[in-house]
Amino acid sequence: MVRDGMWTRRPRGFPGRPRMQKSLEKKLEELKELAQKQGIDVQEELSQIEAKIRAASKTEQAWRRVELARHPDRPYSLDYITRIFDNFIELHGDRYFADDPAIVGGLGFLNGMPVTIIANQKGRTLKENMRRNHGMANPEGYRKALRLAKQAEKFRRPIVTFVDTSGAYPGLGAEERGIGEAIARNLMELSQLKTPIICVIIGEGGSGGALGICVGDKIYMLENAIYSVISPEGCASILLRDASRARDAAAMLRITSADLLEFKIVNGVIPEPPGGAHTDVDATARAIKEVLVRDLSDLCQRNPAVLVRYRNQKIRKIGHWHEGSDE
């Protein structure tokens, strides 16, 4: 459980100004000075260096988000749940096989309104991480999520999901019990659920494992969260054939909240305190709560059938292609 006062210690250093950018900027100044003194034309060199700085800063910025999203002090779902909802009651088990602690679910009040909460949950300590499998869910986690989602629909409760996982668990048992089928079914069922769903990506939105609880009417991201089809490390080793180039891959994949907002994959970005969510969990929780209260008061007024139609229309529009003529 969440220990109070956990966040009172001083935050670990927010990554400083990127080294590469600094040294390049220095070089640039020197070059300018030299050119002026000696009256040489260095326009070409200048623009080359400037381009390098831009690329480097893009890479560094993307990577800074990755580091913050994975920061060991980053608040996890239960840290927000206990701050946002009153009387949170956790419900366990998928009714088929087991309870998966990598996904928590339950009921609580949001300003007095009953809400179903479904969330990825990472562990803070080694022991807790063993229990929660570092937030990587097995099929049971997704099936529990679906059970609770259906329950929410039955009792006309809205659903709030918090997404924070590096991915679904790629293990033996997960495959034997059909992790692919479990995620697939969630995608299909969540698209049809006749109750409002708001999803908030609070840390890592890792591929299909994240998407399995991230289909809804509104999708939000915390400012320093990431959302990606593959981890930067995975992408680097496959696409760049060099696992050590994760920084470059992170920038290439366009996984920051700003990217996803630009792509219109998320409805909005919830700002974090300057040093990251872990520097002021209460403030971050308040910011999330504000968005949830505002959106749910609207979504709960809508006709559920219209809600579902609109949700599906939105999902089915996603993608970029060109359609040529027949000949």
Place this chain on the structure above:
Amino acid sequence: MSTENPCPSCGALHDEATIAAALKTCPSCGYYYRMEPAERLSYLVDPGSFVEFSANLRSLNPIDLAGYEEKLSEAEAKARMKEAVITGTAAIEGKPVVLALMSFNFMGGSMGSVVGEKITRALLKGAQERKPVIIYTTSGGARMQEGIFSLMQMAKTSSAVAELGKAGVPYFVVLCDPTTGGVTASFAMLADVTLAEPGVLIGFAGPRVIEGTIRQKLPEGFQRAEFQLEKGFVDAIVPRKEQRRFLSLLIDLHRPACGNGQGWDVDETPQGLSREA
């Protein structure tokens, strides 16, 4: 000019024509070679019945990834297809269907915006025209070159499967080698009846990723069709030469028996069952 290639499984030498005549299986040991969409059409549908739709959808480069356009051109030349799936209407033993056939040759059958859109259109067309939808899957998963847009195709295709389900129209999937990743975790696992070819690899995570996680070798046959049948994720394993007949039978078995012509095949209600008010 017949070339003889040793079978990857038993090493027997057969010329291409013999292998093709056996529907790309080894005549000696029954090994299944991977098949391309055009080859499937030749044994699966009534001759000349296949009419392709959405043939001219081309990928864009939604996240401006360096080199993606070149990669697409290479894939096009290699697979002689414009994308990793073809979709069309066809007839199987005279029964109209919507068919989607994936190609592993085109960037590992990966699902980007175009594959997602074509699969979605096929499913929605089935719902609208009340024709059973049959999808032959083979894919390494989502196409990472399209970033988050490829991930979203999982949600998109799954939403389309739901639409087909609401229309009450049957949906059959035939899992081919290999079917993994984001395709497994979306439309491939959502059929009314899920079939597989013998011996194919079916899973979410690839075998190497799992071995990396558990740090040991996977048991023989792990994630193969027979394993998935035993674990309960595949309804039946159907050899190639029986697929046409099997699918035809499945279509007939999915015609509504009760309800006075209220089913998906309303236009083909047998004469005896009139629809009186």
